[in-house]
Amino acid sequence: MNMSQKAVATIAENIEIARGVFRLVLSDVQGADGSGACGARLTSPVVLPKDVTVADIAAAAVPGQFVNVYLNNESMLLPRPFGISDVESFDGERRLVLVYAIRGAGTAELASYVPGTEIRVLGPNGNGYDLEGLGRHVLLVGGGLGIPPLLFVARRTRESSGPYGRPKITAILGYSEDAYYSEAIHLYCDDVFGISESRHLGGGVSYGGSPGTVMDLIDRLVFEGKLDVAGTSILSCGPIPMLRAVSEWAVGNGIPAQVSLEARMGCGYGACVGCTIDISVGAPTVTEDCGLTATFCGTASSPIVRRKVCKDGPVFPSDTVIW
Amino acid sequence: MMDQIGVVNIGGIEWKNPVATAAGTFVCDESSNHFDPASLGAITTKGVSAEPWHGNPMPRIAETPSGMLNSVGLENPGVDAYIDGELRALKDMGATVIANVAGHSTEEYMDVCRKLDETDVDMLELNVSCPNVREGGMSFGTDTETLSRLTEKVRAVTGKPLIVKLSPNVTDIAELAVATERAGADALSLINTLLGMRIDTRTGRPVLANLTGGLSGPAIRPVAVRMVYEVAQRVHIPIIGMGGIMTGEDALEFLLAGASAVAVGTAALIDPAAPARVARELAGLAHGTYREVHS
Incomplete structure (x- = not known):
């Protein structure tokens, strides 16, 4: 650390x-x-x-x-x-x-x-993304002000070489209005898709067309066969509702996701205990009952502990977060 | 010269200098990266209860003009984890440690103090003034009878020097201070946070999930100085003054009001090294004004 x-x-x-x-x-x-x-x-x-x-x-x-x-x-x-x-x-x-x-x-x-x-x-x-051991396909999912930090993620991921060699990188970017940082991120990605909640986006990258959310865009891309799910690792940053939706989608598809959480902080370095959340410290596994992890099913197999978003996060494996 | 002024005796414990950390603003793992805990007069650790407490829902921090509201609600891992963890680490570093003790009931305060009595913690500070805990907390610190009884009961289960941290959310803090001294306290800490509230005008809703919280920071400093001054006229036990101390000069203001020592809280959340800096600045100032007034 x-x-x-x-x-x-x-x-x-x-x-x-x-x-x-x-x-x-x-x-x-x-x-x-x-x-x-x-x-x-x-x-x-x-x-x-x-x-x-x-x-x-x-x-x-x-x-x-x-x-x-x-x-x-x-x-x-x-x-x-x-x-x-x-x-x-x-x-x-x-x-x-x-x-x-x-x-x-x-x-x-x-x-x-x-x-x-x-x-x-x-x-x-805080702790950043774990860029070791990513899959052969890395999916960056960003929303709003969570998008610019993905530039740093994309660049370091591009420079890294995991067990599968150089990963393919796809970025899915969701804006509330106009796009920003998509071209900079594109420099380090194979594909960049953007979508806005309030307008049609045009420009130099592949946009999602009609207004919608990141999850609308993901659904569209999967339906059109433009998004690989197998061998994918997700790195995500954005508002909590988006992270939660991304996390549920990742769990449903059995793919690992790391999410960078937003929280109202006081000191930002671990002293004030203003931004603690519940984290499951067990090793959640996909269960047959509901297709979700033990965390989501609420079983007692994973003990729950308090963690500081500012110090222990802000990046957590999404299936350990008690949403 | 500086050392003579620097060393203070609080409740029978010698502090290297008159500056401590205030409860809830020091976490050993993080803060000790920024200053040596043994360099301060004392380290007051975060409120600890008999069992782990989860605290209040988020958001529990809100900025206010020259201050902040918090409604953390004394989230802590419980006294057993504290004894094996943070207390051990701080004592190993050579720090003078004050354990801030929280409880929902007299029995809980006594349980925690009994356990701490068997450790090498230097002093205990009763937190009877936290505005963020529904049962216990501030309700123990705003009634003279209740506070006296609690102080007496805790006094009976521990030989450790006992500090009682007073709430400013009362009509006459000096009356409570006098009662606490009579009940056996060795020193007083004042003030804890002032109960406050912020409402987001865009949503029409309170900013804190707990609705209200404790106000700290420079915004409360004049209130704290006034209360230290009032209490100092009435009690004989040492006062640890606190409330928005950001600099050595702020600390000096409290000493001039009658405090024997000070604690730095909110400043440490903004500058992790603030407690050590305040101690240095105060030592520099102590050559002048403070020495003249106290000689």
Whole structure:
């Protein structure tokens, strides 16, 4: 497990990539936006003396982990936990890429920070996806803000070589409105299919056509014979209802899935016990009775324990999650 | 000079410096990555009960202006797991440990204290002020008679120094403090969280699944300082002051109000190293204002 550490980051980029959705690039370099200008230096009395650099956090990060971002505003103290969307190299320097949406006053304030602004971060936090031992076909299923972190997943999966050699990677992406990050993810996938709940999508990747959800798209693709189920491993990130549906579909088809859970967090590093969930620690197996795992059937064969989403997750094997 | 000011005696236990962690904000596995638990005056661990408690449903954290609400509800693995796990680990690291004790009934508080009495835990802190537990918790800490009886009963089953953590959700905290001292407490912690609530105006529903929660953070600091000041006029036992301490200067404010030591809580959820930083900052400040006032 990686250890969370503190750093002071300089915002290199903070731009709107879709309505209300921002791409935040964090660097160690002042004036990283190229202007040479320094933005707001960190003056808060609640300064975290830094342990490490952004580059250190980026180097330690694995797909599925997240970073706590703290605002330069003492009336909004709690961290904003954002999944790591990518680790990019720029002039030989490793940077962290995070994607967030304006959801309230905190993220609205973050969106107002100009390049050059210093902010405090803590990471990498939690446990990421287990990319060892994936099947010969990897299915990435993302919804909303769960999509950008799949870029990091796709890239590392493409670079990895499992027991079946280089896996085939398919991404299924569900949006509420317009698409974003689908082309970037496509660079590392064999197929990318997108769908939006509110509009027809067009563009450079294979879209699902009429509006609907990720599960509508999966059903359509299976019906059309465009989606392999045998030998598939699912890696999923998105809202809880989507993850639950994906998990049930995976269990029904007897394929393993790892899901990255969303939760309202306090500290984001395991101290406040704000985000615990029930996890089954037995080895659930598909039963003949109902076609579901012991977890779903509620049998007593798998003991249930409390786990922290921020520290023990956010990625869990989907059949261990008590939904 | 710094050491002379730094060392404090709380209920017969010597603390290296007057800074502790506040209950529910320190988890050994995580927090000890960010500072050495033995470097603080004391480590107060998360509320522990006789049996494991699952806590309240999520969401149980909400941000508020300069603070936060929590309705965790004292989720914990139970006293047996605590003794074999976190307590063992902290004592092995050389920390001075305060076990925060929770219960639904007098009998449960006594059971936990009996078990802890047989360990090498340094002090016990009775949590009679958690607003997030329906039975027990705060109901023990808001009535003078009930609190006195509980303190006496627990006092009878343990020789460990006993701290009682008081609730600010009362009309006259000093009256409760006096009664607690008379019932045998060796020290007082104040304040626990203030009962609060947030409603999401978009949904019209409370933000916390438990509807209400405990408010902590800098938002409550003036209330806490005032209460420490009021209680300090009335009791002779040491006071551990807490409520929104983010810096050494904040800690100094509590010492000036009459506290003998302080605890850092919410700040540690925002900066994992905050308790150690506050101790360092306070030591730096202690050369000036604090020494003048107390000399």
